[in-house]
Amino acid sequence: MSKPAALTTVEPDQDAPCCPPLAENRIPAETAAVLAPAFKALGDPIRLQLMSMIASAPGGEACVCDLTPAFDLSGPTISHHLKALREAGLVDAERRASWVYYRARPGLMRRLATLLTVSDPDTAQH
DSSP, X not given: OOOOOEEOOOOSOTTSOOOSOTTTSOOOHHHHHHHHHHHHHHTSHHHXXXXXXXXXXXXXXXXXXXXXXXXXXXXXXXXXXXXXHHHTTSEEEEEETTEEEEEEOHHHHHHHHHHHOXXXXXXXXX
């Protein structure tokens, strides 16, 4: 029996420290170029909803069979959006028999969250 095929894309090291929050320092051009595709992918409302469903799924993964019925869209359209999330490095996908299961990539999510962190001026220490 063969091992299930992993459907992932190559991306930068997700465990590498990203950078200080945008509100603290200017983001380097190289970092912006690496992270922009993830922000672009999340800029679509359907993809943002899919990402939320995957990230919050019990056990940390969601089957495409559970994601598709949540939308009034065709299966190929949902597959297109999931492919965009995968290509942006936001999710991993694994085929099991006839279904594909998606799992969020927490490293990239942490990098995006860190980049967008803004301190509350009232609680910042001077």
